[in-house]
Amino acid sequence: MPSPRYTREIPSRYRLEAGRCKGCDKVAYPARRVCPSCRGKEIQMVNLTPKGKVVTSTVIHVPPDDFLMEAPYAMAIVETPEGARLMTQVVDCEPSTVLPGMDVSLEFRLIRKEGKGGILCYGHKAVPVF
Amino acid sequence: MAGLVGYGAYVPRKRIRTEEIARQWGKNPETIKRGLLLQEKSVPGFDEDTITISVAAGRAALTRAGIDPQKVGALYIGSESHPYAVKPSGTVTAEALGIGPEVHIADFEFACKAGTEAMFVALGLVEAGRVEYAMGIGADTSQGAPDDALEFSASAGGAAFIFGADDLIAEVIEAYSYTSDTPDFWRREGEFYPRHGGRFTGEPAYFKHVLAASRGILEKTGLKAEDFAYAVFHMPNGKFPMSAGKQLGFKIEQLETGWVVPTMGNTYSGSSPTGLAAILDVAKPNDLILITSFGSGAGSDSFVLKATKRLPKVQGLAPTVRSMLDGPRHYVTYGEYAKFREKMIVNE
Amino acid sequence: MREVAIVGAGMTRFGELWNQSLRDMFVEAAAGALNDAGADRLDTIYVGCMSGGQFVGQEHLGPLMADHLGMNGVAAVHVESACASGGVALRQAFIDVASGMSDLVLAAGIEKMTDGADVTNVLATAADQELEVYHGVTFPGLYAMIARAHMQAYGTTEEDLAWVSVKNHRHGAMNEKAQFPGEVTLEQVMASSMVAEPLRLLHCSPVSDGAAAVLLCPLDQAGQYTDRPVKIVGSGLATSSLALAEREDPAFLDSVQLSAERAYKMAGVGPRDIQLAEVHDCFSIAEICCIEALGFVEKGKGGPAAKDGLTTIGGRIPVNTSGGLKSKGHPVGATGVAQTIEIFRQLRGEAGGRQVENARLGLAQNMGGSGASSVIHIFQGV
Numbered sequence: 001m002p003s004p005r006y007t008r009e010i011p012s013r014y015r016l017e018a019g020r021c022k023g024c025d026k027v028a029y030p031a032r033r034v035c036p037s038c039r040g041k042e043i044q045m046v047n048l049t050p051k052g053k054v055v056t057s058t059v060i061h062v063p064p065d066d067f068l069m070e071a072p073y074a075m076a077i078v079e080t081p082e083g084a085r086l087m088t089q090v091v092d093c094e095p096s097t098v099l100p101g102m103d104v105s106l107e108f109r110l111i112r113k114e115g116k117g118g119i120l121c122y123g124h125k126a127v128p129v130f
Numbered sequence: 131m132a133g134l135v136g137y138g139a140y141v142p143r144k145r146i147r148t149e150e151i152a153r154q155w156g157k158n159p160e161t162i163k164r165g166l167l168l169q170e171k172s173v174p175g176f177d178e179d180t181i182t183i184s185v186a187a188g189r190a191a192l193t194r195a196g197i198d199p200q201k202v203g204a205l206y207i208g209s210e211s212h213p214y215a216v217k218p219s220g221t222v223t224a225e226a227l228g229i230g231p232e233v234h235i236a237d238f239e240f241a242c243k244a245g246t247e248a249m250f251v252a253l254g255l256v257e258a259g260r261v262e263y264a265m266g267i268g269a270d271t272s273q274g275a276p277d278d279a280l281e282f283s284a285s286a287g288g289a290a291f292i293f294g295a296d297d298l299i300a301e302v303i304e305a306y307s308y309t310s311d312t313p314d315f316w317r318r319e320g321e322f323y324p325r326h327g328g329r330f331t332g333e334p335a336y337f338k339h340v341l342a343a344s345r346g347i348l349e350k351t352g353l354k355a356e357d358f359a360y361a362v363f364h365m366p367n368g369k370f371p372m373s374a375g376k377q378l379g380f381k382i383e384q385l386e387t388g389w390v391v392p393t394m395g396n397t398y399s400g401s402s403p404t405g406l407a408a409i410l411d412v413a414k415p416n417d418l419i420l421i422t423s424f425g426s427g428a429g430s431d432s433f434v435l436k437a438t439k440r441l442p443k444v445q446g447l448a449p450t451v452r453s454m455l456d457g458p459r460h461y462v463t464y465g466e467y468a469k470f471r472e473k474m475i476v477n478e
Numbered sequence: 479m480r481e482v483a484i485v486g487a488g489m490t491r492f493g494e495l496w497n498q499s500l501r502d503m504f505v506e507a508a509a510g511a512l513n514d515a516g517a518d519r520l521d522t523i524y525v526g527c528m529s530g531g532q533f534v535g536q537e538h539l540g541p542l543m544a545d546h547l548g549m550n551g552v553a554a555v556h557v558e559s560a561c562a563s564g565g566v567a568l569r570q571a572f573i574d575v576a577s578g579m580s581d582l583v584l585a586a587g588i589e590k591m592t593d594g595a596d597v598t599n600v601l602a603t604a605a606d607q608e609l610e611v612y613h614g615v616t617f618p619g620l621y622a623m624i625a626r627a628h629m630q631a632y633g634t635t636e637e638d639l640a641w642v643s644v645k646n647h648r649h650g651a652m653n654e655k656a657q658f659p660g661e662v663t664l665e666q667v668m669a670s671s672m673v674a675e676p677l678r679l680l681h682c683s684p685v686s687d688g689a690a691a692v693l694l695c696p697l698d699q700a701g702q703y704t705d706r707p708v709k710i711v712g713s714g715l716a717t718s719s720l721a722l723a724e725r726e727d728p729a730f731l732d733s734v735q736l737s738a739e740r741a742y743k744m745a746g747v748g749p750r751d752i753q754l755a756e757v758h759d760c761f762s763i764a765e766i767c768c769i770e771a772l773g774f775v776e777k778g779k780g781g782p783a784a785k786d787g788l789t790t791i792g793g794r795i796p797v798n799t800s801g802g803l804k805s806k807g808h809p810v811g812a813t814g815v816a817q818t819i820e821i822f823r824q825l826r827g828e829a830g831g832r833q834v835e836n837a838r839l840g841l842a843q844n845m846g847g848s849g850a851s852s853v854i855h856i857f858q859g860v
Contacts, residue, residue, distance in 0.1 A: 001612075009608060014226040030608075036724065056630065056728050058622035059675040060614065064598045067614040069469060069476065070176050072672075075615050077623060077723045085723040087610045091175060092143045092460065096675070100630045108185040108226050109177035110213075111613060120213055122222060123612065125177060127143075130458045 001114060001121055013123040016048035016106065018084050029084035048086075050106035050124070052078040055085060057102075059095040066112050074098035078106070078126050092127040103129040132256045133298035134291055134435065135197065135263065136444065138190020139407035140183050141287040141394055141454040144173040146467045148282055154464040155277045162282055167368020171395025173467055174271040174286035180209040183269040183400070184223045187290035190448035191265065192227060194299070195292045199228040202292065203261025205235050206251055208244025208399045209288075210317070210324075211271045212237050223267070234261070241315060242364055243425020244268060245399035249291050250431050253302055256293040263294045270398035275323035276473060283367055285395025289403035289451075299441040300410065300419070302433055306347035308339055309429030316426065326426070332370070335428050340364065340374045343430035344422045348378075351434050355379035359417035362388030362405035364424035366396050374422075387412060388421075393455050399425075406435075408451035413437040479576040481697035483707035483860070486515025487819045489690035492807030493657040500527075500534050500590040501546045503689035507812075508547050508586055511691040515703035521580035523547075523554035526567030526587040527811035530556075532600040534590050543586070553580070560604035561760060563587060564690065564814025565844030565853035569713050571694045572855070581699060586691040587815035597685050601810070604847040606721040618682055618761065620722050620848040622674035625763035627729035629676070634766065634781035636676050640667035641784040642762035643680050643804055649791060650801020652831040655816075657686050657807030681762040686807035690815035692822065697860075706826045711839075712745030712856035714738060720850045731764075731849040734771035738843070741854040742773075747839065749773030752795065752856070754824055754834045756817035758845035759802040765789075768843055769797060772854075791832055799824060799832045814844035818855065825859035 011017040012030035019031025023040030031043055057076035060067070067073070074095035079085045088106070090098040104126035111123040147170045152159035163169060174183075184207050192199055205220050205227075212219045220235035238244045238251075245268015252264035269288025274280030293302075314335035317324040327335075340363055348354065355361070361380045363371035368391050375385040388405030397404055402423040409419055415437055422432040449457075468474055488510020490503050498506070504525070512518065525543050530536040540554035559566040564587025571585035591597055602611045605620060628634045644664055650656040662680055670680040693703070700707035716736035722728055742748055749772055757772065759765035766780035774795045775783055783789045789797035800806045800820035803813060821840035823829045843854045 010225055014222070015228055036719070055723075056623040056627035058619050058626060058677075059672075060616060060619045061672045061674060062598070062616065062618065063614060064602060064611075064616060065596055069472075070614070073614065075613065075619055075623070077728065087613050087615055087721065087723045089177075089613055091177065092458075100626065107182075108189075109175075109182050110179055111177065120179075120181075121612070122181065122226070125613075128458075 003119060006119060006121060016050060016124060018046050018048050018082065019043040020046045027082040027084045029086055046082065048080045048082055048084055052080040052104055052106070054098060054100050054102040054104060055079050056100055057090065057098045076126060078104055088124060088126045090126040105129055131301050132253055132293055132295050133301040135294035135297055135299060136191040136195025136292040137289065137407050137410050138187045138194060138448050139287065139289040139404050139451045139454070140186035140190070141451065142172045142174045142178050143459055144175055144470065145170045145459045145461050146173050147461060150464050151282055166282060167392055168282050168395065169392045171283060171285035172287055173462055173470055176470055178286060179213045179271050180207065180211050180269045181213055181219045181222045183286065183288040184219060184267045184290065185226045187267060187269065187288050188223060188227045188265060191290040191292050194444040194447045197263060202229045202263045202265050203233055204252055204255050204264035205229055205233055206238055206248035207267045207269065208238040208240065208248040209270050210239055210241055210244060210398055211273060240429065241426035242366070242398045242401055243423045243429055243431060245403040246423035246431035249403070250305055250307065252293045253305060256295060263292055265290055265292045268399040268403035270400050272396060272398040273323050283396040285397050287394060287397040287404055288400035289407040291403070297440060298438050299444055300435040300437045302435055304347055304351045304434045306343055306350055306432045307429065308343035308346055312428035314426045314428055331426065335426060336366065336370055336424050337374060339428050339430040340422050340424050341377060343432040344378050344420065347432035347434055353418065353434065357418055358384055358420050360384055360387050360409040360413060361420040362402050362409060363422050364402045365389065365391035365405060368392050390451060390455060404451055410441065411445055411450040411452065413441060415439045415441060480578060482572050482575045482694055482710045483697040483700040484692050484710065484822050485695055485700050485703035485707050486511045486517065486693035487691070487822050488514055489655060489816055489819055490688050491655050492686050492688035492809060494592050495687040496592070498687065500530060500536060500588060501542060503590065503687060504543045504586060504588045505546050507689035507691040508584055511584060511693045515693045517582060517693060517703055520549055520552050520582050520584050522574055522583045523549065523552055524567040524570045524583065524585050525554065525556045526563035526814060527556060527589060528558060528560050528563050529600050529603065532603065533595045534593050559851045560846030561758070561810040562814060562844045562846035562851045562853050563811040564816070565842065565855070566715065566814065568692065568815060568818055568855060569715055569853055572710050572713055575694050575696055581695055583694045584691055585694060585815060586689065587812035588689040589809035589811040590687050591685045591809060592687050609721045609723065616674060618674040618677050621761035621763050622677045623722060624728055624767065624848065625676055628763060628766065631729050632778035632781060636668065637664065638766065638781035638785060639676065639681055639762040640664050642759060642765045643667045645784040645790055646759060646798050646802040646804040649799050649832055650805025653801045653806055656801045656805050657684055658805050659801070677761055677763070683760045683803035683808035686809040688807060688809035688812045688816070690812045690819055692815060692818055707860050708822050708825045709858045709860055710855055711858045712741035714740030714744065714854045716740065717851050718849055720847060722848045729767070730777065731767045731771045731852065733849050733852040734768055734843060734845065737852040737854045738772050741856050745856040747856065751839055752841045753837045753839050754796045754799055755841040755843065756800060756820050757797055757843045759798055759804050760808060764845070765797065765802065772843060791834060796834050799829065799834060814853065817842040817844055821857045825857055
């Protein structure tokens, strides 16, 4: 990922910064300029609680090239207590045990590398609540 | 007086057993376990490095300190496995922790001593009144060449310490450093694995500096071994720190709490700092604690700390080192280990 | 608005067409459609293609394709809506003719996927790069999550999923243009290698090359080209969030429902009037979700439809008589137009062994991403 783009996305990737609509309370992750629920434009920044519940999941056996060494790995849509949903890998457990309803915490991890010489891209992944 | 306001540690959940590594190279695991006192070691996943370990430990430290991250005026990370050769680990870590941008940041390297080096400088800045709070972190995803004795110990983990002047959980009574030029262990630029001088790493390197620094700080403070509730020395294997402790007059009861190496391995810059975190997890008010690190090259930093009444109130706010060492673990095979540590050549 | 008819169609075989380039395939399909109608001129060309840019490094497809068809000077433009690019090209052509702007318009869909690009990565550009692809998700992975959500909510089983593939291969076995015209057994599907749990290889449409084209004109001019025109009586296009995580119910494709409502309303018909449909079965679970969103079955009841014979030729609503994306192949940008050609042939009684008897009203549903865009057309034989 080119550095300018990566840099823009740091607040949401590193700190789980999201936007809460002042009109309808909907929390969008990452924050949006227009509320997807009521089109309100007054958005207040909030940090998501780094935990949630698996809404749905899969185990990727045929990965994109950048994730070849990690397969098979579990991925899930996780809903945080604020109601925001995010797509994330679920690690530090048997991938097949990641199923809807599972409680997870979100931890800061290396997500991908830009080849051997490019930048390192960080963000959050889910782990089971131990 | 300056001291600690918060601390935190992180140990990855993957492990490899001594038997598994020994089997790979046709060695007798019992000899290794007896000789080096190593049962197993932590292994970082693909997605764990010095930065992610620093963030996890740093978050725990901030939780225990209960301070506004914006008030942290300095952040130093000591490691010999910074993911970038050029570009700080500290900038990523600070952003993730919500620290800065008004913050002074540097990455330190001094073999296994880099962690206490970061703590030493962080403490100094707080004592000088330059910053309100400063964070020092020691973290590593240690490298050891295949079939080297280091492979049984080189592991992953780290600890973070926040220094301040008020609401201390432990006072820093004294800090002391002892250094000489001793090429016992090194890694040249561009080399993947470190090299070492075999038995030369023992007496003239580890023991010389650890004992000198520890004796130096005892002399400076007028304290004796029996005054301490706990002591921790850098843990390149299970044997060295126990031997150093005994030579200094410490008893096993004072040493075993911080002696995390048998099941964690040597987390290099994170080694003695993680041991200190394990001690802080259980220490009681007024307990005196000695920590002495060792970094090849070579030098040792020593600190004497005294726990305050506040410490027991924060111990339970984040995971303890023991809970991570004894908690959920996943044992990997040597093949998986080689894959996770990127010791296999694959096509890009 | 003028009434619009399809008067000619042409397509390549779908498959790994090692000897044909993107432009070669376009010319074969486009010339086929012109020949079919006996037309020798065009006003406008719409070229549906998902990613000429990433698959073969070629953008600016409008003029390139017009030139190679010998139609330099003609208005020509590339339209893109991921795997719905072909269906959207048809819609643009339909609007163009209906509005009176053009009289003779070619709607084409093309894709060249086997020239060595990292297909998984290119297809993933149709998902949300920042929120999904960054974390390592793939398209099979996204549909697998839809499948698991459906299984969780409605008790849909792996066997239900497998039956969709069995049924579509049975249909595709009768299609000479299909990439994989062989039948597969339930056991073969259930034992095929895992791609993204619970989806296996034989739940997934293949990587394909191919092109398809249809010729549109006002219904009142159709007689110049054919005595069996097929009318486009309804068209609907709808969107949903690109990121699957943003959708209230990941087991339901709301863009499909919304596009269907629009197409049904325009055509003045309902789901029970439709006699056959081509739906976007890029993965077996997609067909199950689509027939629910189209109203062919109740929400949550799509799972057993293939197994129960409801969607087989001879069933209440035959779905994917062409073999669908699964058996016929899925050159992504070409799919929407190829679906149209299947309905066109069926409504003209030209579908051979897979002919649905007395077919008068058919529907084609084409989808982009994990359901972020859906385009539907309803066709009527004249």
